[in-house]
Amino acid sequence: MPDPIIRIDNIIKRYGPLTVLDGLSMQVMPGEKLALIGPSGSGKTTILRILMTLETISGGHIEVDGAQLYHMPGNGGLVAADERYLQRMREKIGMVFQHFNLFPHKCVLDNVTLAPMLTKGMARAAAEKRAMELLDMVGMADKAKSMPAQLSGGQKQRVAIARALALSPKIMLFDEVTSALDPELVEEVLNVMRKLASETDMTMLLVTHEMGFAHDFADRILFFDRGRIVEEGKPDDIFRHPKQERTQVFLRKIIAAGHRV
Amino acid sequence: MEWDWNFVWQIMPTLLEGLKITLLATVLGAVVAAVVGLLFAILRLSAPKPIARVVGFLVEFIRGTPLLVQLYFIFYVLPDIGISLPALVAGVIGLGIHYGTYTAEVYRAGIENVPRGQWEAARATNLTLRQTWLHVILPQAIPPMIPALANYLIAMFKETPLLSAITVLELMNQAKSIANSNYRYIEPMTLVGVFFLIMSLISVVFLRWLEERYSRVEER
Numbered sequence: 001m002p003d004p005i006i007r008i009d010n011i012i013k014r015y016g017p018l019t020v021l022d023g024l025s026m027q028v029m030p031g032e033k034l035a036l037i038g039p040s041g042s043g044k045t046t047i048l049r050i051l052m053t054l055e056t057i058s059g060g061h062i063e064v065d066g067a068q069l070y071h072m073p074g075n076g077g078l079v080a081a082d083e084r085y086l087q088r089m090r091e092k093i094g095m096v097f098q099h100f101n102l103f104p105h106k107c108v109l110d111n112v113t114l115a116p117m118l119t120k121g122m123a124r125a126a127a128e129k130r131a132m133e134l135l136d137m138v139g140m141a142d143k144a145k146s147m148p149a150q151l152s153g154g155q156k157q158r159v160a161i162a163r164a165l166a167l168s169p170k171i172m173l174f175d176e177v178t179s180a181l182d183p184e185l186v187e188e189v190l191n192v193m194r195k196l197a198s199e200t201d202m203t204m205l206l207v208t209h210e211m212g213f214a215h216d217f218a219d220r221i222l223f224f225d226r227g228r229i230v231e232e233g234k235p236d237d238i239f240r241h242p243k244q245e246r247t248q249v250f251l252r253k254i255i256a257a258g259h260r261v
Numbered sequence: 262m263e264w265d266w267n268f269v270w271q272i273m274p275t276l277l278e279g280l281k282i283t284l285l286a287t288v289l290g291a292v293v294a295a296v297v298g299l300l301f302a303i304l305r306l307s308a309p310k311p312i313a314r315v316v317g318f319l320v321e322f323i324r325g326t327p328l329l330v331q332l333y334f335i336f337y338v339l340p341d342i343g344i345s346l347p348a349l350v351a352g353v354i355g356l357g358i359h360y361g362t363y364t365a366e367v368y369r370a371g372i373e374n375v376p377r378g379q380w381e382a383a384r385a386t387n388l389t390l391r392q393t394w395l396h397v398i399l400p401q402a403i404p405p406m407i408p409a410l411a412n413y414l415i416a417m418f419k420e421t422p423l424l425s426a427i428t429v430l431e432l433m434n435q436a437k438s439i440a441n442s443n444y445r446y447i448e449p450m451t452l453v454g455v456f457f458l459i460m461s462l463i464s465v466v467f468l469r470w471l472e473e474r475y476s477r478v479e480e481r
Contacts, residue, residue: 101379
């Protein structure tokens with residue numbers, strides 16, 4: 001069995017007096033598709049943000065692809081990672097946000113080529129060729145010259161996926177990527193993600209409220225509540241036969257709210 | 262007292278000399294204000310707490326005291342501690358620093374108006390801090406600031422007559438010396454007013470155009 005690509009060990013995250021993650025530990029295998037579900041405020045988005053180094057941690061260790069994420073070797077042990085070290089680690093990870101966060105002053109193509117050109121020193125021609133392949137994959141090649149403001153939410157999110165893929169990360173993080181979309185636009189984004197899952201062996205972590213999609217997409221489901229993993233297992237086990245009462249209550253509420261499972 | 266066109270033509274070259282200095286002081290003052298303002302804004306936004314607080318106090322202090330007093334200080338008091346500046350340089354520094362405290366607020370608001378998601382997207386795509394400022398934050402922050410900055414430019418232009426108090430031979434000072442030596446005030450002072458009015462009207466049209474061009478709020 002290969003080594004885990006992500007090893008999260010006893011992570012603590014506090015905001016002032018509020019403890020968001022309370023000694024969280026989990027592991028992700030290379031190529032695994034993981035869905036993180038649970039009530040809002042349960043810490044599932046926080047763990048993605050921590051993996052993207054958008055947050056600091058209050059305690060614990062994270063190993064990504066064989067190297068520490070928030071610590072680097074130094075002084076004969078581990079010291080806090082500096083910006084240059086984080087820069088190298090971030091190359092392995094891409095993220096897609098709930099609110100897209102496209103660069104509004106740049107056209108679709110430039111959104112995708114900006115980072116490869118700046119951070120990997122790619123020539124414009126090569127970066128654009130690769131960007132067009134990715135935009136083609138997400139069905140946005142014909143909008144390459146459009147500005148983000150001219151796109152629908154679903155289209156923006158597909159561009160955001162292409163932008164994250166342009167850096168060829170080993171791990172992709174999807175943070176409630178369909179939550180801000182009108183219902184009729186959700187499916188086009190989910191289709192892109194299905195395609196991505198079937199065509200690549202990227203490791204994918206997904207925070208979602210789309211239980212039906214989580215069921216079909218994920219190899220493993222983690223149910224979060226109050227900063228801890230309450231229950232984990234194969235989609236069928238979690239959705240059909242949840243063992244923990246908190247999981248059962250959560251799923252009942254979600255179904256009552258009209259979400260498909 | 263009658264309006265004398267001959268006198269007008271006679272003093273015109275001297276007044277135009279003064280206008281040149283006025284415009285020069287405005288342009289140089291604007292450059293200083295733009296740079297100093299950005300410096301103040303970045304220090305207040307991202308310097309360590311104690312430094313940010315000192316800068317904050319300094320900004321309030323400069324804004325809370327009259328420009329005329331500051332000009333006197335720079336030109337007449339600083340030489341006492343060995344810093345003697347030519348009048349125009351002292352004037353440009355005074356104008357620039359004074360208006361820099363106003364432009365600092367414009368910069369700060371503009372930078373803070375860029376949504377946090379933009380910083381996060383820049384980080385998620387692995388840009389360095391420098392690249393984030395240059396390619397993501399400032400290109401979005403600056404265009405909406407331009408009308409407000411231009412507004413201060415016009416305000417500063419109209420304050421340049423204060424420089425006459427520290428012997429800068431700008432438009433007002435030239436007019437004053439013409440008036441004093443000829444005992445005629447109506448032509449030189451009217452012309453000063455007309456010059457400022459013309460420049461202001463041109464600026465207002467320019468400002469409208471800038472507002473039209475840059476302040477449309479774009480959907481993100």
